[in-house]
């Protein structure tokens with residue numbers, strides 16, 4: 514694989530896949546992020562390990578650190594994300610509420626990040642825990658970097674209907690007329706800060722459990738909501754490649770980083786997004802490295 518003049522990069526990180534829109538590296542994200550210039554990335558979607566003792570199929574990934582150490586590590590990669598994000602760019606962090614609280618507190622202390630939303634993504638089934646409320650949502654924190662007008666596009670989806678009679682489940686009052694667009698009989702409603710129409714837990718028989726993938730609809734919504742075609746999307750914890758594949762198929766440039774195996778992400782990008790391998794990095798991506 515030729516990195517077109519960026520030989521140092523291939524020595525520090527293993528470039529596993531390049532397409533005409535993106536590059537996937539096998540690397541520790543803190544190293545990869547440190548090599549990216551300030552204010553160069555339009556959108557970051559981070560879905561880190563949750564520190565719940567999960568095995569990611571690689572002995573170098575330890576998902577059970579003492580709380581203080583996990584927090585220190587989290588702040589380390591977050592600070593790099595803040596640095597490389599363009600003014601007006603968006604940062605999304607997918608996590609469980611326990612850690613999102615700390616992540617949000619940290620981001621609130623940085624002078625250039627502004628809170629926009631805490632998006633609750635509802636699980637189909639909660640997990641009963643003794644003496645606790647059943648946790649039935651993951652959180653998706655949405656921050657923007659101050660300094661320029663942010664990019665924001667409204668996303669719509671068909672209103673839920675009763676599966677027996679086909680009638681609308683919700684009453685939209687006076688807004689109903691506004692929502693019926695494009696001649697659809699079912700109104701296309703605007704996404705809110707609770708996403709109960711997507712199931713965050715996907716079970717894919719063809720992939721090992723160690724690949725904790727998000728369903729494509731989550732990164733696709735993020736990308737469509739917060740970026741334009743031609744923007745650069747970065748995923749520091751690429752896993753099975755859901756973000757990268759959606760960036761590729763939605764005509765965004767992308768950079769992915771994964772410390773464990775990248776085989777599943779590579780396959781997903783090539784098959785799902787129908788991307789073709791390239792022997793050189795896209796110019797747009799080359800330019801953002803130091």
Ligand SMILES: C[S@@+](CC[C@H](N)C(=O)[O-])C[C@H]1O[C@@H](n2cnc3c(N)ncnc32)[C@H](O)[C@@H]1O
Pocket residue numbers: 540541542543560561562563569574724725726727728749750751752753754755756770771772773774
């Ligand atoms: C929750 S999964 C991400 C799943 C991904 N969003 C998807 O939809 O496929 C977290 C991933 O981070 C990877 N990882 C853990 N530590 C890392 C690090 N320091 N740098 C890069 N990747 C890391 C794990 O191997 C795992 O694949």
